[in-house]
Amino acid sequence: MPRTRGLMLQIATGDARPISKQIVDGVRMKIATAELVPGDQLPSVRGLAQQLTINPNTVAKAYAELTAEGWLESRQGLGLFVATPRQRLSDGERDRRMDEAISAFVHEVAALDYPPERALSRLDRALQVLSRKTA
Amino acid sequence: MPRTRGLMLQIATGDARPISKQIVDGVRMKIATAELVPGDQLPSVRGLAQQLTINPNTVAKAYAELTAEGWLESRQGLGLFVATPRQRLSDGERDRRMDEAISAFVHEVAALDYPPERALSRLDRALQVLSRKTA
DNA sequence: CCAACTGTACTACTACGAATAGTACAGACA
């Protein structure tokens, strides 16, 4: 029996990310931190669009991306559900994207003339949220 | 006497970043790692555009951004030079942007289901390049 | 002084991505 939950997602217009990416990031983080578990049902495309006051196509786009990545599975006529975990990316692709993320982060540290050790410790703390999942 | 150097910048069309951002990131990293020092002269707008086979307006845009951020200073008729170091951003703005970078990185770690400790140690290593400057 | 360089500032155009609006179809279920 799928649990349906109020998703409690927040979209900020000032955010540099496109709306659909904010949704993708938000849903994924909830799955990664076990706030959403496999089998949980997400709000419908039209439901979330109404809740967030955006166009349903934008939600559909975000959901489609999450589905393509393997985080969600969709049942036409039924809805969207959190998928069971599986390897979603090849190791090569993972490392490639990690390289990019690391490069971008380092460039930003340089751009802000931010103390590297401080950046690292702040990130360490921020990453705890992902490790909590295994606790 | 300003030193003029071959800039050795590389632009990749496959890169997700816009061309101008690649230039900004590249130049800034060379300054942050002391490969370029205050007083060094950069290639002219038209010179770098020719070297990279891009439009001079794109280079001008990148240079303008670096100038606005305080990394470069421009002398009309003369050229662009690496500026002397100064506080470029308010502490509040720095922290805000650092928060964003951290958040983006954490979201990517989640997206890739990447082991957080591994991400952290890889980033630690990558950040050494910025610490070398003070050695 | 002039030519050749320099940065800067436009205008106009093209292409692309993001978001939206609207519509329609197929599936599921009470």
Added chain:
DNA sequence: TGTCTGTACTATTCGTAGTAGTACAGTTGG
């Protein structure tokens, strides 16, 4: 059958990025 669900379009608007072209002002060496 009506109402929900996801999915798939088409068309439009807007903003960003890059380009091409032009022009002006500043600098410098011959």
